[in-house]
Structure formats: C-alpha cells, structure tokens
Amino acid sequence: MVLLVILAVLRGVGWLFSSGHQCKGRNNAADYNTPGEALAAGLAHLSEDVYRWTGPAAVVVLAGMCGWATIAFVAGRRG
Numbered sequence: 001m002v003l004l005v006i007l008a009v010l011r012g013v014g015w016l017f018s019s020g021h022q023c024k025g026r027n028n029a030a031d032y033n034t035p036g037e038a039l040a041a042g043l044a045h046l047s048e049d050v051y052r053w054t055g056p057a058a059v060v061v062l063a064g065m066c067g068w069a070t071i072a073f074v075a076g077r078r079g
Contacts, residue, residue: 004061004062007054008054010050011050011051011054011055014047014049014050015047015051016047017043017044017047018048
C-alpha cells in the first residue's frame with residue numbers, strides 16, 4: 001500500500017508541474033527564450049515523463065499485491 005501511495009503522490013506532482021506547460025515538442029530549444037523558461041520547460045518535460053510512467057508502475061504494484069493476496073488466501077484456507 002505504501003508503494004501505491006508513493007506512486008499516487010508522484011503522479012499528482014507530475015501532473016501538477018506538467019499541466020500548465022504548452023509544449024512545442026520534446027526539443028527544449030523550441031520551448032523557451034530565457035534561462036528561466038528553459039528550466040521550467042525541462043521540469044515540465046521531466047514531470048510529464050514521471051506522470052506517464054507512474055500509471056503503469058502502479059498497475060504492476062497492484063498486480064503484485066493481488067497475487068500476494070491470492071497466495072495468502074489459498075495458503076490460509078489450506079491451513
């Protein structure tokens with residue numbers, strides 16, 4: 001459960017930092033004119049990657065938890 005909470009927090013932070021960015025592509029040179037805008041574009045692209053990968057990671061963790069729960073249930077019923 002702790003892993004799911006961590007992934008949920010990371011996904012929320014990733015969404016928060018990437019949601020306001022109007023991306024012109026994955027090329028940072030197209031996204032900024034000043035150093036501050038360059039840092040913001042880089043952070044937005046990183047946050048977008050975190051947002052994209054935490055969904056599949058949560059599915060893997062959830063599947064592992066379901067497998068573990070099934071094994072524990074079967075072992076408990078066998079006594």
